[in-house]
Amino acid sequence: MKDRYLDFVNSPFGMSIARSLGLPRPEVLRRQRADQAEFGGMAAIGAGPAPALFDDLMGVLCAIGMTSIAHESASGWLTVAARHGAMSGRFEPRTRDALATDRVQALIFDATGIEEGHQLHALYAFFHDALRSLGKNGRIVVLGRPPASRAGVPAATAQHALEGMVRSLGKEARNGITSNLLRVAEGADFESALRFFLSPRSAYVSGQVVTIDAPSVAPESWAKPLAGKRALVTGAARGIGASIATVLAGHGAIVTGLDVAASRDALDQTMLSIEDASPSGGAHAALVADIAAPEAPAEIAAALGQAGGIDIVVHNAGITRDKTIARMTGEMWDSVIDINLLAQERIDEILLGQDVLRAGGRIVAVSSISGIAGNRGQTNYATSKAGVIGRVHAMAPLLRGRGITINAVAPGFIETHMTARMPFGVREAGRRLNSMGQGGLPVDVAETVAWLASPGSAGITGNVVRVCGQSLVGA
């Protein structure tokens, strides 16, 4: 479904109409393109007292080719830059006249050393001076610590307070700007997360809080972080699942796409187009199975085991059977719970039990903002998707010992065939009631999955990441 409003107000004619009528004009989000560099431009750096991550941050910026300038709150940055042999300069707050030309691409604030509430003033000082200098599709990333890891109540309090700041900035910034908080435990590696949140790949991910609490290793190539990895994607024939399979393959993975027999043609097409775009010499595979069938998990495990096991499982397959509860049949309830939730349990049980999912593996489950906030007419769906989140919370600690992570992505309003069939009012509300003023695309979910599936994301487990453009809708 095309978002005609978005197209219109961004056309030369529509732009002038929108301006004269005072209509909102959502930004056309910049997404990753093969013919454009992923990173570039300049980051402005701010900090509270005793920023702990300057060295690592500088290392990442050098690696991705971003230059930097230091706000006065980040006085130590220039020393760190010099140590890395990197050019850096001072950030000067822009006058309104200078704004049109001289933009930065990212505002990064190291808040790890903030241990008291009054030190939060440094956030104010930085974003007060710098927010207007942030260009379209810019990125705000605040680096903090997990509150529970802090000694003392004031430090835990101040670290939690960062949430309110990051989410408010996301709502103020507009212009396709995202704002996210990374809670980095001591000794944890945040390069994978920082790259994702600075990249166009996170175009529709804003207002999120991600905890990174373990060391990680860099992938051999950040351009193909999944090279050599094997992935299973359920529900891969169409929509979000097809996009996940495509993006994982683009990141270097060998993908087995699974779907039901009725979708065999679409699945074959998807896998063929993936093979064209990301040749594997025929190693990408289509697997036809009905995950509702009792024998399916064993069949899946056998098929994947023959190929030597897998590294990534993406539980994407899901169905909706919407009705208010009084009109819902028992079959509508059971089938949604079974396919969206219990099938994940059955498949993981055998993949983990038989070590088909290898040590260091990644499980990414697709939940939904309905699973967080509930939804009218979706008692079955919301219950199943809340269950997915519960499963991620419960399993994450159990899988740490094997180096396996499990996380959920929770899509908001994503433009698919499903949303195209919604009544106009519901669709428009879903599209506009978020900080981006538009729906997301399947690729936005897919890129988020790929990030969580990366070898570099070993320190990220038990998280729920919404891909919702900072939807207003929440619990």
Next chain:
Amino acid sequence: MKDRYLDFVNSPFGMSIARSLGLPRPEVLRRQRADQAEFGGMAAIGAGPAPALFDDLMGVLCAIGMTSIAHESASGWLTVAARHGAMSGRFEPRTRDALATDRVQALIFDATGIEEGHQLHALYAFFHDALRSLGKNGRIVVLGRPPASRAGVPAATAQHALEGMVRSLGKEARNGITSNLLRVAEGADFESALRFFLSPRSAYVSGQVVTIDAPSVAPESWAKPLAGKRALVTGAARGIGASIATVLAGHGAIVTGLDVAASRDALDQTMLSIEDASPSGGAHAALVADIAAPEAPAEIAAALGQAGGIDIVVHNAGITRDKTIARMTGEMWDSVIDINLLAQERIDEILLGQDVLRAGGRIVAVSSISGIAGNRGQTNYATSKAGVIGRVHAMAPLLRGRGITINAVAPGFIETHMTARMPFGVREAGRRLNSMGQGGLPVDVAETVAWLASPGSAGITGNVVRVCGQSLVGA
């Protein structure tokens, strides 16, 4: 500010207009009135396998004078009723014709024994049959277990899944019906919470998940649960604070209302009207202090210490200084952080350090949905209110040893002088974008505070309870 739309569509004339135009007609919420019984009518009971709380639940229903009928999912209920010498009967799903007359006031589901996802079907069966039988201002309460307390991933998963069900039901039910989930740990007492969520006192609290994880004692009188308790309420001169002071006094507490010198007249008036309504023989007191002043905490502690200490602290005082961050002054940032967050830290430090807040005490801090979701133009306010939540999380475990609980309430759109000054569009959006289709009243926040402050709520700590009518807006 009057909600003229709500009044209009509930007038005889407006009702017929609304019906013919298909306009939404939010229900006038039933709130606690001195001349009406708090409880009454009939509860329909449903359950999953092995419901653990039937006995306690029956005890509470008998105590509050509610009768009950058992859905077929709750087959053991009749035996329990017989043991308690209570009348009970079978719930029969109503036909559409019978609906107009034969309503129940509450749907209560014991989900504590649900340990696998397919057992969630019992929730479907019960609410499918029973939701239409629930009358206006009815109550849905689901009793579950804290997911982390369950042995095994499927049980934790299923318990978390209840969230999606309860929140969806809240969005479907309408007519002033609330829907909430109580996670009751083994050995914990939920009577205080159950009474609150069945009562008109929780009129504007829906979609909430409350964890109760410790034993408690019943207050000597459920009618005056705070009898003999002394309470401090900051920001008591007007609005939500005045309502909190009034309601705590109504529940039997002796209240010290605190506000700044500039509000002295309003504070005196409030305390006088409280004395009229809930005579204390002059023990209710007004305390004038500026909590931003460095000497204030010691002065407050001295004043309260002289009276023999206190049992309840309600951190309600707060200010807003709204501006987008680029236009905000440093003073606007600092004053909001200081008064909304740091003053709470300073006051608690001395009250706890000098044991002015007695063992078994209660701290209730007023946060905001802005502190959960962020808000445009409120970086300072949202940061301070997120900090309040962080503080509750951090302090709760530390205070358990002294029997002191700490919880936050997070108001959504509450009708006050502040909201009356909002632009029309913003005000209407705030009023309508929630499951009740209207703003809440200060008394809704106050009753929630009083419940958390009750001796019966000893098992409730570290919770954040939104008083928002299940606002759409969330993180």
